[in-house]
Amino acid sequence: METPNSCLWSKLPIDIVTYLLERLSLLDFHRAKLVCSNWYVCSKQTARPKYGSPLLMLSPEGDGCCIYSPDEDRFYETKIDFSGIRILASSGKWFLVADSRLTLFIIDVFGAKRIDLPPLESIKGGRFRLERVGDNSFKERLDNNSAPFFFFQTSGDLRGFLWVDDKKELEYVVVWYIRNSVSSRLGFCKNGQDHYREISTKEFEISDMVLNGYMLYVLTDRDYIRVLDLSGKEVFKELSPSDKIQMHELGRKSGETTDDIKISASNNIVVTTSGEVFLVRSVRYKSSRVTFRLYKRDLNPYPNGRFRLSSTKLVEVDSLGNEALSMDLGITVPADHTLGIQPNSIYFTRHDRMCRKPKSYRVSPPPNICVFNLETKTLKHFSALSNLKLKDALWFFPS
Structure with a gap:
């Protein structure tokens, strides 16, 4: 953490460091605690500034x-190099992003901590699989009783959703959604998992989604709201029967x-x-x-x-x-x-x-x-x- 240029700052008395930290904005506060190990320890003992x-x-x-x-x-x-990175979603100070190769990861925008996520092609539990084609596209293979079908998914087809709880141990849920003119696919993973699980969209197309904790709320193109519980170890379950709402102009x-x-x-x-x-x-x-x-x-x-x-x-x-x-x-x-x-x-x-x-x-x-x-x-x-x-x-x- 320490660099030669931070040695002088590391020798400042704790009360002076505390005085400085208490007067910083939230962004500068998070950056200041990375100056050296002494400042980091001091930041843990300083009330985090309220942000406007x-x-x-x-x-x-x-x-x-x-x-x-x-x-x-x-x-x-x-402080993060966002070149070639596409931001998909946020939860607090955490962001779900995709790089130029469609590799997903979560990053702390203040502290620059990074959590690498499983590759998209690791998805399991469904009737299809993804195979990478080049740097930023995928071939979708459907295996059924007839001949296999292939569709190409690109970066413009990808959407993402994120929920993070870092109050105790870090917990997170990541949901991604691929939709093009031919098909749509939905997958999710949680902390500690090395692959995604498919959520079947066979019976509906998705108009909108909200991820709130482990609950995924799905608005379908037929005006139904489906509530899915993603807290299970490997599977999801629907909490209640579909409730139809009538949407009109x-x-x-x-x-x-x-x-x-x-x-x-x-x-x-x-x-x-x-x-x-x-x-x-x-x-x-x-x-x-x-x-x-x-x-x-x-x-x-x-x-x-x-x-x-x-x-x-x-x-x-x-x-x-x-x-x-x-x-x-x-x-x-x-x-x-x-x-x-x-x-x-x-x-x-x-x-x-x-x-x-x-x-x-x-x-x-x-x-x-x-x-x-x-x-x-x-x-x-x-x-x-x-x-x-x-x-x-x-x-x-x-x-």
């Missing part, structure tokens, strides 16, 4: 990434303008801190305006008892209360003014993260980074980002 706002991981056009702090209006360079509220041209719309699911599942309808307009509406299942859609159809009706949710919603994570988190997490707000970068197609199909629009207040129906943008040409962006909550 949630952070943004930005991927500008070209290679590399940087971190933006809205609270400080400041950009931080990462939702009309405008009274008072909304109609002169703005709608570019795209998306239905996504989010899971609240209490475990309730919401449907989020987001609409993007030509003017870069974004609107959001939240819905949940009506638990008593027909009070007179004449019909017993399960969850065929949605009711609108007007408020998140003292919670904030991260569209990138698909979950809500407790609001905290001391940490800069605004209540009743939606942290948003893009609504096509799950279904975004590779450039061979179409060019994805740039991220539209904002915070939407559900009470005032207003958007907050960040002027420091307006002139940046970004390929992608992710909100993350490091604490």
Whole structure:
């Protein structure tokens, strides 16, 4: 850990080091503890600084990434070489990334600790297998009673989801999803495993997913929500029967303008801190305006008892209360003014993260980074980002 240039710093008295550490931002705090072994030990005895706002991981056009702090209006360079790396998902300070060879690993964006994951071709338990072709593509082989079929999967087809708990011993769950014009595949692994297990998608196509702990929530193309428990040693199980929800083209509220041209719309699911599942309808307009509406299942859609159809009706949710919603994570988190997490707000970068197609199909629009207040129906943008040409962006909550 120590270098010749750190010898002088290592000789500073502990009270001075503590004084310095207590006044650093979260990013600088994590970097400072890597100066030398003495500083690292001192950091363990120093209260970790509270961070202001949630952070943004930005991927500008070209290679590399940087971190933006809205609270400080400041950009931080990462100590990690993100050249050729594609960020798939985040959980706290941990990121799931894929390198140029489609090798997956998890990395601590502050401490640069890296956890290598099994290769994609290690997947077991299904009716197919992947064979690497070149540096960044795979051949999919289906073995059945007829002749085998081959499809090619590339980096643009890959999506990922991550959950990490590092409060005690490090626990994690990684889910990846490959979808192209012909097929879709879903696999997962946990800490200590050297391979992935397949989750069969034979009976449904996936519209959206949320990974919250060991629970995987899947919104299917037929408007079903399936809840899968991934905590088993080698298998997953479905917690409850499929509950159908009726999704439809939702009309405008009274008072909304109609002169703005709608570019795209998306239905996504989010899971609240209490475990309730919401449907989020987001609409993007030509003017870069974004609107959001939240819905949940009506638990008593027909009070007179004449019909017993399960969850065929949605009711609108007007408020998140003292919670904030991260569209990138698909979950809500407790609001905290001391940490800069605004209540009743939606942290948003893009609504096509799950279904975004590779450039061979179409060019994805740039991220539209904002915070939407559900009470005032207003958007907050960040002027420091307006002139940046970004390929992608992710909100993350490091604490």
